[in-house]
Amino acid sequence: MELIIENVSKVFTNDNKVHTVLRDLSFSVQEGQFVTLLGPSGCGKTTLLTIMAGFQAASGGRILLNGSQVTKPGPDRGFVFQNYALFPWMTVRDNILYPMKQQKVPAKEQEQRLQRLLAIAQLEGKEKLYPHQLSGGMKQRTAFIRALAGSPEVLLMDEPLGAVDFQMRQNLQEELESLWLTAKTTVIMVTHDVDEAIYLSDRVIVMSALEGKVLEDLSVKLPRPRNRKDREYIKTKEHLMDLLKIAINKRPESTETQRKLCLA
Numbered sequence: 001m002e003l004i005i006e007n008v009s010k011v012f013t014n015d016n017k018v019h020t021v022l023r024d025l026s027f028s029v030q031e032g033q034f035v036t037l038l039g040p041s042g043c044g045k046t047t048l049l050t051i052m053a054g055f056q057a058a059s060g061g062r063i064l065l066n067g068s069q070v071t072k073p074g075p076d077r078g079f080v081f082q083n084y085a086l087f088p089w090m091t092v093r094d095n096i097l098y099p100m101k102q103q104k105v106p107a108k109e110q111e112q113r114l115q116r117l118l119a120i121a122q123l124e125g126k127e128k129l130y131p132h133q134l135s136g137g138m139k140q141r142t143a144f145i146r147a148l149a150g151s152p153e154v155l156l157m158d159e160p161l162g163a164v165d166f167q168m169r170q171n172l173q174e175e176l177e178s179l180w181l182t183a184k185t186t187v188i189m190v191t192h193d194v195d196e197a198i199y200l201s202d203r204v205i206v207m208s209a210l211e212g213k214v215l216e217d218l219s220v221k222l223p224r225p226r227n228r229k230d231r232e233y234i235k236t237k238e239h240l241m242d243l244l245k246i247a248i249n250k251r252p253e254s255t256e257t258q259r260k261l262c263l264a
Ligand SMILES: Nc1ncnc2c1ncn2[C@@H]1O[C@H](COP(=O)(O)OP(=O)(O)OP(=O)(O)O)[C@@H](O)[C@H]1O
Pocket: 012, 013, 014, 021, 039, 040, 041, 042, 043, 044, 045, 046, 047, 048, 192
């Protein structure tokens, strides 16, 4: 799997005013990476993710998945929405089978894949429940494995934990990490939560509010599972917080970041 984002731009026109949300954005993602798009509200994270998904077109540049240009949604890309977007009238089982039915996967294979995914998400025995009967964590796991059910090459997640409270969010981050480690899928996730980005990512791509440029492409090499009290973890967090200040045009606090960005 290789995903290439090549000189992608996006322009919206509202009331005859042109608004450049993304300008000339380029980076690539390799197989198995967990990549986070981090940036202030309105910097274009969701716009970029939905262009990768093929839900909308770029105004300029292109996205290549394994050498083919992305022009529309396809089974090679799974998508997890912020509110999970499970079908409320379908059981867990039917929600997970849905993408396989869309792809006309043979019935026997559907059943095998379903059982494997239920085991990964520890949802065995919950197949007959409806979304409103599930806890927040179970909904998140169901949304995650439903997105995996179509065997995508890459999983795109838009703030998948945006709707949950702080304590629950940390538990779900641990669950998400272990699901990702088991499923061995490439993930690109949008978040505006610095701690979440460091806890989960191999790489954090920080976007600026001004015309959605890449401010920094940071590799996070801390061992997993990550310890939030670790010195390096805290240092990385401070650095990213400083970068976010720059992203919204404020001066960073840490002199180290100031020096790195030649602001000192
Ligand atoms: N269909 C659209 N038409 C016009 N403007 C749009 C459209 N979609 C997004 N925008 C604008 O593009 C900018 C980026 O939006 P986007 O949702 O990508 O930001 P974001 O970084 O994901 O923000 P958040 O963290 O708040 O979700 C915003 O100013 C938004 O108003």
